[in-house]
Amino acid sequence: MSYINPIKRVYLAIEAWFNLSFGSAWNPLYNLGTLAFFFFWVVLISGLYLFIFFDTSLSGAYASVEYMTHDQWYAAGVMRSLHRYASDAAIVTIMLHMFREFALDRYRGFRWFSWFTGVPTLWMVITLGITGYWLVWDELGLYVAMLSSQLVDALPFMNSAMARNFVGGQLTDRFFTLMAFLHLLGQPLFLVFAIWIHVKRLSFVEITAPIGLSMGSFIALLALSLAAPAVSHGPADMEKVTAVLNLDWFYLAVYPLLDYFTAGQTWMITLGITFFMMIMPWLPPKKTGHAAEVHLDHCNGCEQCADDCPFDAISVQARTDGARYENEVVVHPNLCAACGICVGSCPSSNPFRQKNEQLETGIDMPQFPINDIRERINKAVSELLGDTRIIVIGCDNALDFAGLESSDIKVLSLYCIGMMPPTIVEYALQKGVDGVLITGCRTGDCYYRYGNKWMDQRFDGSRRPILRGRADRDRIKVFRAAETDCKNLRSEVADFRKQLQKLNEAETSNQPGQAHE
Amino acid sequence: MKQKPVISLGKLMNKVLRYTLQVFNYTLFMAIVWYFSIQPPYRQLEEGQAVVTLSFSHAAELREACRRMSQEELLKLPPNMRLPTSCPRERSPVTVELFLDKKLMTRQVVEAPGLHQDQGIDMFHRIKVPAGDHKLRVSMNDDVKVEGPTYRFEKDITLQPEEQVLVDFNANSGGFYINILPKR
Numbered sequence: 001m002s003y004i005n006p007i008k009r010v011y012l013a014i015e016a017w018f019n020l021s022f023g024s025a026w027n028p029l030y031n032l033g034t035l036a037f038f039f040f041w042v043v044l045i046s047g048l049y050l051f052i053f054f055d056t057s058l059s060g061a062y063a064s065v066e067y068m069t070h071d072q073w074y075a076a077g078v079m080r081s082l083h084r085y086a087s088d089a090a091i092v093t094i095m096l097h098m099f100r101e102f103a104l105d106r107y108r109g110f111r112w113f114s115w116f117t118g119v120p121t122l123w124m125v126i127t128l129g130i131t132g133y134w135l136v137w138d139e140l141g142l143y144v145a146m147l148s149s150q151l152v153d154a155l156p157f158m159n160s161a162m163a164r165n166f167v168g169g170q171l172t173d174r175f176f177t178l179m180a181f182l183h184l185l186g187q188p189l190f191l192v193f194a195i196w197i198h199v200k201r202l203s204f205v206e207i208t209a210p211i212g213l214s215m216g217s218f219i220a221l222l223a224l225s226l227a228a229p230a231v232s233h234g235p236a237d238m239e240k241v242t243a244v245l246n247l248d249w250f251y252l253a254v255y256p257l258l259d260y261f262t263a264g265q266t267w268m269i270t271l272g273i274t275f276f277m278m279i280m281p282w283l284p285p286k287k288t289g290h291a292a293e294v295h296l297d298h299c300n301g302c303e304q305c306a307d308d309c310p311f312d313a314i315s316v317q318a319r320t321d322g323a324r325y326e327n328e329v330v331v332h333p334n335l336c337a338a339c340g341i342c343v344g345s346c347p348s349s350n351p352f353r354q355k356n357e358q359l360e361t362g363i364d365m366p367q368f369p370i371n372d373i374r375e376r377i378n379k380a381v382s383e384l385l386g387d388t389r390i391i392v393i394g395c396d397n398a399l400d401f402a403g404l405e406s407s408d409i410k411v412l413s414l415y416c417i418g419m420m421p422p423t424i425v426e427y428a429l430q431k432g433v434d435g436v437l438i439t440g441c442r443t444g445d446c447y448y449r450y451g452n453k454w455m456d457q458r459f460d461g462s463r464r465p466i467l468r469g470r471a472d473r474d475r476i477k478v479f480r481a482a483e484t485d486c487k488n489l490r491s492e493v494a495d496f497r498k499q500l501q502k503l504n505e506a507e508t509s510n511q512p513g514q515a516h517e
Numbered sequence: 518m519k520q521k522p523v524i525s526l527g528k529l530m531n532k533v534l535r536y537t538l539q540v541f542n543y544t545l546f547m548a549i550v551w552y553f554s555i556q557p558p559y560r561q562l563e564e565g566q567a568v569v570t571l572s573f574s575h576a577a578e579l580r581e582a583c584r585r586m587s588q589e590e591l592l593k594l595p596p597n598m599r600l601p602t603s604c605p606r607e608r609s610p611v612t613v614e615l616f617l618d619k620k621l622m623t624r625q626v627v628e629a630p631g632l633h634q635d636q637g638i639d640m641f642h643r644i645k646v647p648a649g650d651h652k653l654r655v656s657m658n659d660d661v662k663v664e665g666p667t668y669r670f671e672k673d674i675t676l677q678p679e680e681q682v683l684v685d686f687n688a689n690s691g692g693f694y695i696n697i698l699p700k701r
């Protein structure tokens with residue numbers, strides 16, 4: 001097994017733990033983006049309810065929040081707690097989302113854009129929380145206002161002391177109304193825009209979490225809201241500096257830095273960390289393979305590859321080569337992640353075609369063309385020995401399964417399991433292997449986002465090109481495994497061998513004298 | 518061609534166990550959310566501390582007084598710029614010292630901001646002090662032409678723990694004063 005860094009190991013262990021309890025469909029780690037959206041929905045809806053009772057004036061804000069929390073604890077109070085805890089849960093979720101992309105090395109190369117835009121998006125969420133705490137106008141709100149002002153005052157283009165507003169007693173409603181405007185409208189709009197940019201380079205962006213996960217999360221939030229309702233500090237008092245505050249560390253962790261550093265230094269530290277995070281995709285950069293290439297003489301413009309591309313890198317245009325088809329596809333090399341999923345989508349990637357010549361397809365990976373894949377299968381077939389001859393097909397981004405090779409097992413690693421045209425499996429079986437074992441990234445997860453899912457759909461007949469009925473399903477096994485799942489794969493192979501032996505025995509007893517072909 | 522979960526607990530792994538584990542995971546998640554939303558408490562002031570806040574805006578004296586231009590100087594200037602007096606816009610830096618019971622608590626030296634150093638300064642400085650009775654003394658120099666303080670202020674103050682006293686300044690009403698905040 002090749003070297004796996006410890007961060008990835010930790011991550012994969014947590015992921016396996018969640019697979020155990022949630023199954024892959026509900027695994028929260030496979031749904032972090034959508035889960036963040038779910039928490040935003042809870043925040044939005046509870047926020048709308050709070051807005052009905054919230055007094056956006058400096059003098060009335062605190063009392064209105066107190067009213068909601070205590071007099072109307074059963075409705076507005078619960079809403080307030082949901083609003084707070086869902087916001088906090090969103091931060092935990094986003095942090096995990098970040099950790100996941102980092103641990104799995106899914107932040108560099110063609111993913112730089114998502115990472116790069118994710119960092120400022122996180123800041124937008126945090127500043128949205130900051131204005132939220134400001135609006136309560138309790139001692140914590142005053143603290144937030146005071147220290148935010150010190151930070152703003154340190155900016156080079158600011159030449160009046162905003163901080164002075166919060167000690168001199170001349171604070172006007174206007175300032176507070178500005179905060180309310182930012183929190184209720186300005187910042188959320190910017191956030192929506194930022195998230196839109198963040199996912200812009202992807203297609204099939206899921207924004208709804210699985211129902212089971214949403215329900216579970218909501219019940220958990222509700223239970224927490226009832227068990228530990230969110231409450232305010234004492235009212236903001238400019239004659240007082242509150243000695244002890246219950247900070248929300250998810251949102252307000254920056255402020256205590258001001259105890260140790262000047263406002264200028266605090267800016268340098270936070271901007272420095274932000275900048276560092278944003279350039280991480282280039283530390284060091286990761287090379288993306290050569291983009292897919294279209295071969296128009298084998299493309300009939302069916303658009304399946306454009307439909308399947310997880311990175312929106314293929315578009316459709318009117319035919320340019322005079323062929324009788326209406327459309328053709330174009331690859332945008334700067335968006336292409338070189339996953340090869342389009343090769344698996346193309347009906348021309350059929351190894352039964354062009355039997356005695358070079359196999360060419362409508363869209364192909366120049367460094368690993370479909371012809372090489374067929375050659376590899378042919379070679380494996382000719383080299384395999386024994387009566388349980390197996391080809392294991394997997395991908396470069398999951399468990400390294402090269403070690404399985406033996407006299408009766410040959411391995412074929414593709415860029416992504418979605419790169420595999422279903423006819424390849426059929427072809428291998430027809431050429432005489434006893435079984436095809438398909439591995440690759442864990443179910444629910446795919447390095448190239450949709451390889452697993454498309455493969456499953458091709459196999460169950462809901463996505464073209466489909467695995468045809470004549471392929472013997474008993475001789476096909478799917479077992480997906482991440483880099484740390486080595487032992488599991490070996491035992492699955494052993495089981496598969498037994499299964500094939502039984503099948504072979506049954507077949508020979510049915511047709512005495514005939515070998516399996 | 519059935520797919521198995523990556524880690525299989527076999528038959529043991531029944532629904533009840535799965536849901537129990539889910540409840541455990543959700544509880545852990547919410548415990549983390551709850552804990553860090555208010556814990557650990559953050560301490561701004563030590564037990565029995567109060568705060569003296571020095572905060573004011575002030576335009577310091579000009580570095581140089583206006584003076585009449587001599588005939589020679591005027592001749593050197595283009596005709597449209599020949600004004601009889603010259604008033605350099607640069608203001609003096611402001612030096613403020615704050616003493617509590619004769620102990621220097623802070624000394625701030627602030628240059629006048631602006632491209633021509635012609636703007637007023639904004640001072641905002643917080644000092645944590647023990648609560649109780651204190652002799653407060655503040656002095657300021659805002660004029661490079663004067664040696665020593667241009668403004669002085671002394672007052673006996675009594676501070677409760679967590680109390681904030683605001684030392685403000687207004688040149689028109691004689692300099693420093695304790696700004697009593699309007700009661701809510």
Ligand code: HEM
Pocket residue numbers: 032033034036037094097098101106107111114115116117118119121122125195198199202204205206207449
């Ligand atoms: C503000 C909240 C955020 C939300 C709601 C969010 C949501 C999403 C969603 C829905 C996806 C698409 C996932 C998929 O369909 O495969 C995604 C992808 C991604 N996000 Fe975020 N994200 C957020 C913040 C961040 C942050 C802070 C980072 C890292 C600094 C980040 C890094 C990434 C990366 C690298 C991808 C690419 C995944 C891929 O190409 O498969 N995101 N995000």
